[in-house]
Amino acid sequence: MNINDLGIIRHEVLLAAVILLTVILSIFSSWNRLARSLPLLLFIIVVAAGVAPGQEGFLFNGNFISSPLVKAMKNILNAAILIIMLQVAGNKRESEKDDNMIRVCLAMFVSLLGLYIMLSSGSLPVFYAGLEISALPFLIIFLISSRERSLRRMTIIRISLYTVASILVISGILLIFKASGSVLFSELIKKNMNTPDNLAGLIIMFTGMTIKAGVTPFLIPDNGFSRRMQISLLSYLTVVLMGGMFFILTILLYSVFPSLHIFWQKSILIISILMITGGNILLFFQKSIRGFLVSSSFLQAGYILAGLIGANRFGMESMIYAVICYVFSALAVTGVISIFYDRTGKERISDFKGIYGVNPRFGLLLGIGLLSLAGIPPLAGFFGRFFLFLAAAEQNFYFLVLVASLNMVFSLYCYSRFAGTLFRGTGDKHEEVITSTPSSIAWMIICLAGILLSGAAGFIFDYLRTISFGVL
Amino acid sequence: MGLLLFYLFIPLLAIFAFLLTGNSKSLRTISFSAAGIQLILTIIIFILSAGIKTGGERGNLLLNGEVFWSGVLNISFAAGIDSISWTMLMLVSLVTFSVLFTDDKTRHNLKEFYILLFLVIFGANGLFISAGVFSMVVFTGISATSLYILIYSQNRDQHNIWLMVQGLTLAAGFALLVTGLTGLYMNSAPDGNQPTFNLQEVSTYLIPLKAQTVFFPMVFTGFVIVAGLFPFNLFLPRILEPGTFPSTVLYTGLLFNMGAYGALKASIFLMPEAASEMSLIFRVMAGLTVAYYITYFFLNKKRGSAGACIPGALSGMILFAMLLMNRKGIMVSVALMISLGLYASLIPQVKTFTGFRKERSQKLIFILFLILVIGVPLAAILGAPAILDMNENDGISTIVERILMKEVI
Numbered sequence: 001m002n003i004n005d006l007g008i009i010r011h012e013v014l015l016a017a018v019i020l021l022t023v024i025l026s027i028f029s030s031w032n033r034l035a036r037s038l039p040l041l042l043f044i045i046v047v048a049a050g051v052a053p054g055q056e057g058f059l060f061n062g063n064f065i066s067s068p069l070v071k072a073m074k075n076i077l078n079a080a081i082l083i084i085m086l087q088v089a090g091n092k093r094e095s096e097k098d099d100n101m102i103r104v105c106l107a108m109f110v111s112l113l114g115l116y117i118m119l120s121s122g123s124l125p126v127f128y129a130g131l132e133i134s135a136l137p138f139l140i141i142f143l144i145s146s147r148e149r150s151l152r153r154m155t156i157i158r159i160s161l162y163t164v165a166s167i168l169v170i171s172g173i174l175l176i177f178k179a180s181g182s183v184l185f186s187e188l189i190k191k192n193m194n195t196p197d198n199l200a201g202l203i204i205m206f207t208g209m210t211i212k213a214g215v216t217p218f219l220i221p222d223n224g225f226s227r228r229m230q231i232s233l234l235s236y237l238t239v240v241l242m243g244g245m246f247f248i249l250t251i252l253l254y255s256v257f258p259s260l261h262i263f264w265q266k267s268i269l270i271i272s273i274l275m276i277t278g279g280n281i282l283l284f285f286q287k288s289i290r291g292f293l294v295s296s297s298f299l300q301a302g303y304i305l306a307g308l309i310g311a312n313r314f315g316m317e318s319m320i321y322a323v324i325c326y327v328f329s330a331l332a333v334t335g336v337i338s339i340f341y342d343r344t345g346k347e348r349i350s351d352f353k354g355i356y357g358v359n360p361r362f363g364l365l366l367g368i369g370l371l372s373l374a375g376i377p378p379l380a381g382f383f384g385r386f387f388l389f390l391a392a393a394e395q396n397f398y399f400l401v402l403v404a405s406l407n408m409v410f411s412l413y414c415y416s417r418f419a420g421t422l423f424r425g426t427g428d429k430h431e432e433v434i435t436s437t438p439s440s441i442a443w444m445i446i447c448l449a450g451i452l453l454s455g456a457a458g459f460i461f462d463y464l465r466t467i468s469f470g471v472l
Numbered sequence: 473m474g475l476l477l478f479y480l481f482i483p484l485l486a487i488f489a490f491l492l493t494g495n496s497k498s499l500r501t502i503s504f505s506a507a508g509i510q511l512i513l514t515i516i517i518f519i520l521s522a523g524i525k526t527g528g529e530r531g532n533l534l535l536n537g538e539v540f541w542s543g544v545l546n547i548s549f550a551a552g553i554d555s556i557s558w559t560m561l562m563l564v565s566l567v568t569f570s571v572l573f574t575d576d577k578t579r580h581n582l583k584e585f586y587i588l589l590f591l592v593i594f595g596a597n598g599l600f601i602s603a604g605v606f607s608m609v610v611f612t613g614i615s616a617t618s619l620y621i622l623i624y625s626q627n628r629d630q631h632n633i634w635l636m637v638q639g640l641t642l643a644a645g646f647a648l649l650v651t652g653l654t655g656l657y658m659n660s661a662p663d664g665n666q667p668t669f670n671l672q673e674v675s676t677y678l679i680p681l682k683a684q685t686v687f688f689p690m691v692f693t694g695f696v697i698v699a700g701l702f703p704f705n706l707f708l709p710r711i712l713e714p715g716t717f718p719s720t721v722l723y724t725g726l727l728f729n730m731g732a733y734g735a736l737k738a739s740i741f742l743m744p745e746a747a748s749e750m751s752l753i754f755r756v757m758a759g760l761t762v763a764y765y766i767t768y769f770f771l772n773k774k775r776g777s778a779g780a781c782i783p784g785a786l787s788g789m790i791l792f793a794m795l796l797m798n799r800k801g802i803m804v805s806v807a808l809m810i811s812l813g814l815y816a817s818l819i820p821q822v823k824t825f826t827g828f829r830k831e832r833s834q835k836l837i838f839i840l841f842l843i844l845v846i847g848v849p850l851a852a853i854l855g856a857p858a859i860l861d862m863n864e865n866d867g868i869s870t871i872v873e874r875i876l877m878k879e880v881i
Contacts, residue, residue: 376646377613386650390545393654398686401654405647412643413636420636423625455610458541465544 007055039105065122069467073247090440091342107137115244124173124183165212172205231338238297243323258471275302283414307388311471317464318387325384328450332369374415380454483594511565550603563813570817574717591618606669645697652690659683684746692739699731724783725816751795761788811844
């Protein structure tokens with residue numbers, strides 16, 4: 001590796017530098033207003049460097065890969081993080097003022113670094129290292145929360161699950177290595193993976209990965225842990241981590257296990273239907289905001305998964321497009337909720353009754369975000385979902401399309417019930433009028449533009465076609 | 473095509489202007505100006521298209537063109553008009569004026585009301601100038617969703633359970649439309665050719681019968697359910713009774729026609745074989761809808777029930793006529809769509825004119841009903857080429873030729 005190769009690894013190097021600087025800042029500087037905005041400013045540099053044209057290629061004997069597809073995926077995640085950081089910067093609660101920003105930023109940066117490494121991994125051990133790094137901040141949060149007696153039992157379960165997940169991933173990787181004699185993606189793709197050992201390895205590895213990235217943080221949607229977690233971190237989990245995991249899943253399935261596509265297509269069919277239906281049921285019973293967000297992400301994950309079933313180029317591009325649409329819609333919702341929680345402590349859906357009457361801008365954005373998540377045209381959510389269905393239909397998975405479409409009716413009920421609450425009545429007379437800060441105006445404009453214009457931006461789809469690939 | 477895009481720009485500019493102002497006088501001035509410009513545009517387009525036809529051009533759609541949304545998927549926003557869409561655009565202008573002439577004092581959240589009204593108009597205009605199934609669905613979605621929110625926000629009884637049921641039927645309609653659209657797209661071209669949503673391109677190819685049988689009912693019922701046409705809108709009187717005039721006028725005069733137009737152009741036109749095979753089932757359902765509304769009207773003498781029942785019965789008649797699957801049927805159905813639009817637009821004006829005195833207004837409404845429901849379809853049948861079918865390759869003729877295509881094949 002020479003100095004010119006730094007361009008290939010620029011996302012990771014810059015983010016690691018930002019993490020280091022943020023830690024130093026937190027130790028040595030008095031945490032004044034300027035210092036609080038520094039992580040945001042530093043991250044803007046990472047975002048800008050990521051978008052800038054640069055080198056792509058292989059490093060470390062093929063263990064690290066950078067391609068236009070991977071770069072685009074990293075940039076989408078960066079954009080989502082930037083929006084969350086703007087949301088955090090807009091929070092004004094006195095109790096959280098001092099160390100909220102740094103805590104949230106560090107957790108997100110470290111986890112994002114893990115996602116970067118997973119996306120660029122060219123071998124299974126590097127992928128595993130990325131997985132551990134991305135889950136590390138949440139392990140730390142579990143350990144901190146274990147100090148509270150009421151949360152101790154749940155924390156022990158979570159840490160045990162986390163450990164079991166690590167063991168499962170390692171076992172899966174070892175099994176694949178034993179069966180195929182390699183851990184490098186470039187070699188695995190040339191081998192016949194359609195053997196019982198490889199199949200077992202794949203199942204065990206993905207089970208571990210799912211537990212680590214999905215089940216552990218969201219074990220029970222509305223428990224003590226998620227109540228303690230800040231909404232900005234919940235936004236990260238439900239939007240960035242989920243989106244990142246979909247990208248990684250696509251890369252692994254399409255470029256490492258294409259020969260097993262019949263098996264994973266069938267698995268995706270079942271899992272997707274279960275997630276969509278289960279997500280709807282969970283969403284229906286939610287009364288708290290956090291539970292609603294987690295259930296909603298579970299439901300949306302089911303829909304996004306439907307795109308992968310196509311196993312072709314169209315499937316990949318529609319999945320990436322759906323993630324882009326989801327990012328804007330979900331972050332609009334979590335952003336408004338987070339600002340209300342920050343200023344007024346609202347935690348239940350019923351607390352949001354009539355907020356449009358007092359805070360029309362926030363109420364309107366939340367309503368539009370919810371309708372977009374429900375998939376109402378012409379909002380981003382409709383376009384994202386429609387192309388996922390089209391990708392599934394292209395491979396004749398009409399049954400999945402029909403089940404998913406019918407579930408849309410139920411999910412619309414759940415989302416519009418919440419949206420209706422915002423506009424019902426005139427709200428509490430003592431309701432606080434939320435003042436906008438420059439950062440809150442910025443993220444609101446970004447999210448609103450994303451929701452309204454993603455549908456019209458067909459060129460995104462055309463660009464994604466040039467960088468995507470398929471199995472079939 | 474450039475001229476047709478003004479149908480989208482005018483409502484959007486009006487919405488933008490509404491956002492910048494808060495006083496009711498400005499809101500009314502902007503809305504009347506926008507509606508006026510739209511009416512002038514419709515007249516200009518009529519003159520232009522008549523000129524094009526006199527010049528000897530023969531084609532399905534005039535002033536057509538397309539802007540690609542995605543080249544790789546062959547999805548575009550295609551626009552163009554024929555005599556049916558021009559007539560519908562004229563109705564949109566009339567309905568807009570009708571709503572604007574009703575009294576503002578009965579409304580609350582005036583700014584939101586005007587924004588939602590022009591979103592409904594934007595969607596309706598978009599549907600009627602669209603020459604692609606995908607954009608037709610998107611514009612119907614914009615219009616229907618905005619109208620449902622408008623009805624909800626203007627309804628005196630916001631806890632009305634039927635409002636929620638109506639919202640759910642909208643979602644159910646979309647679910648069917650989305651599934652139907654995916655199937656329609658995948659089967660829209662012979663094997664090896666790029667699929668498309670473009671109406672003209674799809675109509676050059678006959679979709680396989682097996683696919684038609686599966687996807688025709690989805691697209692057809694999808695459109696009619698989204699528009700609340702039949703058979704799931706039996707609770708319509710309960711929603712519109714406590715509502716206001718604008719809600720009723722927009723729902724019955726615009727959304728009903730949008731559903732019928734979508735069903736005609738996106739399902740019957742593109743999948744005529746399946747439409748013909750299944751027409752009996754849907755005719756029975758349409759007939760039952762007519763019977764339901766007539767019964768409801770005679771059993772409930774409550775104020776406002778006629779406002780929903782007469783258009784409801786008319787909507788059933790439109791679908792019934794359309795599903796006869798012959799020239800006269802299609803002609804009568806388009807004529808009834810015009811009648812429905814005119815009826816819905818004129819009722820509030822008649823009531824205002826008679827000072828809301830029940831006896832006088834009832835007599836006038838009865839005469840109006842007779843003229844519109846019997847007179848317009850009769851005129852359409854007797855003088856169709858002059859009124860609706862401006863040349864042999866236009867509007868209804870194209871659809872009828874397509875319906876009869878299966879017999880030729």
